[in-house]
Amino acid sequence: MTFELKPFRIGPIEIDLPLVLAALAGYSDQPFRMLCRDMGAPFCATEMLLDKSLLLNQKLRRRLVQLCDGDHPLAGQLIGGEPHEMAAAAVQLSEMGLDVIDLNFACPVRKALSRHRGGYLMKEPARAIAITQAVLAAVDRPVTLKLRKSFDEADRDHAALWQIAEGAFDAGAAAICIHARSVEAKYSGKADWDLLARVKQRFADRVIIGSGDVRSAQAAIDMLAATGVDAATAARGALGNPWIFRQVRDLAAGRPPHEPSLAEQHETLRRHFDHAVTVYGPKRGPRIMRKFGIRYARTHPHPKAVRMAFVAVKTPDQWHTVLDRHYEQ
Numbered sequence: 055m056t057f058e059l060k061p062f063r064i065g066p067i068e069i070d071l072p073l074v075l076a077a078l079a080g081y082s083d084q085p086f087r088m089l090c091r092d093m094g095a096p097f098c099a100t101e102m103l104l105d106k107s108l109l110l111n112q113k114l115r116r117r118l119v120q121l122c123d124g125d126h127p128l129a130g131q132l133i134g135g136e137p138h139e140m141a142a143a144a145v146q147l148s149e150m151g152l153d154v155i156d157l158n159f160a161c162p163v164r165k166a167l168s169r170h171r172g173g174y175l176m177k178e179p180a181r182a183i184a185i186t187q188a189v190l191a192a193v194d195r196p197v198t199l200k201l202r203k204s205f206d207e208a209d210r211d212h213a214a215l216w217q218i219a220e221g222a223f224d225a226g227a228a229a230i231c232i233h234a235r236s237v238e239a240k241y242s243g244k245a246d247w248d249l250l251a252r253v254k255q256r257f258a259d260r261v262i263i264g265s266g267d268v269r270s271a272q273a274a275i276d277m278l279a280a281t282g283v284d285a286a287t288a289a290r291g292a293l294g295n296p297w298i299f300r301q302v303r304d305l306a307a308g309r310p311p312h313e314p315s316l317a318e319q320h321e322t323l324r325r326h327f328d329h330a331v332t333v334y335g336p337k338r339g340p341r342i343m344r345k346f347g348i349r350y351a352r353t354h355p356h357p358k359a360v361r362m363a364f365v366a367v368k369t370p371d372q373w374h375t376v377l378d379r380h381y382e383q
């Protein structure tokens with residue numbers, strides 16, 4: 055069986071594969087994005103960036119947003135609650151060279167909600183639209199939104215979703231990505247793909263990106279086929295498996311999905327680690343890579359032992375020892 059993977063657009067940017075790397079706090083940093091691009095990811099998003107932090111000073115901005123030449127097209131994702139601050143932070147991201155500004159109205163973390171940011175905006179559609187309008191007026195590049203299906207799990211009519219989507223598209227938003235869970239559900243329970251299909255039907259000529267339960271390349275194809283969304287996001291499905299972008303092309307072409315050998319995993323994990331140490335230095339790099347190692351362990355034939363080994367890593371030497379011990383054929 056083959057499946058047609060259609061390109062899609064975010065404003066003027068043509069994206070040749072309908073599977074993109076999601077915004078992932080703590081994970082979609084420059085080293086991981088570049089690795090995913092090597093595997094075929096056509097478009098990536100930064101981790102969410104607090105608007106107020108971006109406005110503090112240039113040094114902090116450069117620390118928070120690490121860019122490099124090949125890392126395009128790239129969406130910079132903003133989280134905040136005030137239209138003027140979100141607009142000012144969007145200007146900073148534009149000046150730094152981000153290609154798309156993505157607005158996070160989806161984050162379920164308690165701190166964000168208590169400060170009326172992220173998923174809280176699913177309770178305040180008028181404010182979400184005001185933020186979108188302010189950002190659109192401030193920048194000269196595509197603006198996209200990340201929404202949840204609703205705030206409350208019990209909400210069955212998704213009035214806020216319809217209202218924000220309508221208002222944002224009318225204002226000129228280039229695309230909307232929907233994580234098909236409620237804010238209350240956080241990351242658990244099944245994502246509501248039926249709702250994604252309804253959103254795509256209602257906004258047939260707009261760009262809709264689906265998020266939720268794309269845990270494998272097959273699941274990405276299943277979402278595209280079942281819902282008709284223009285693209286899907288690889289989120290937890292890319293953690294530990296950046297090969298997902300290559301695998302989706304394999305499956306679509308009717309080939310068995312590429313399964314990386316241990317030697318290939320070794321080489322990939324080494325490359326990812328070396329890049330992280332270049333970006334973060336030999337002290338911070340290994341700490342940051344520990345959590346990636348734990349995710350990579352799931353593709354290993356002995357996941358438990360490998361996970362435990364990565365948990366203990368503190369130095370570059372220890373990382374390479376884990377690779378030599380567990381990833382030799």
Ligand SMILES: Cc1cc2nc3c(=O)[nH]c(=O)nc-3n(C[C@H](O)[C@H](O)[C@H](O)COP(=O)(O)O)c2cc1C
Nearest residue numbers: 076077078079101102200233265266267268289290
């Ligand atoms: C560790 C982690 C961090 C995340 N960080 C962000 C983020 O910064 N911004 C965002 O919009 N979504 C974030 N998400 C949500 C994902 O982008 C995605 O919408 C969600 O995980 C659903 O997809 P999945 O079920 O395929 O994982 C995060 C998810 C995880 C698991």
